[in-house]
Amino acid sequence: MGKLGIWLRQPTTVAGISTFFGTLIALLLKQMSLAEAAPLLAGGAMSIILPDNSTAKQQAEELAKDVVSGTARTPGAGA
Secondary structure, eight states, X not given: OHHHHHHHTSHHHHHHHHHHHHHHHHHHXXXXXXXXXXXXXXXXXXXXXXXXXXXHHHXXXXXXXXXXXXXXXXXTTTO
């Protein structure tokens, strides 16, 4: 159960399961239509399927900081 347990404890998996089942319940209780539920179900499924990648998140944050600081130093960038 090692790998399965690790996968089930990932933040993306927990959020995906919550989103998927919450939306499914709302759909079954007729609180939302299938057209409203479809994007949430798809997003929940993707969160469940795709692994959590904290390294990619950190790299994206660093890239965004570099881009913003580079833009702020560029003459005429705000004009």
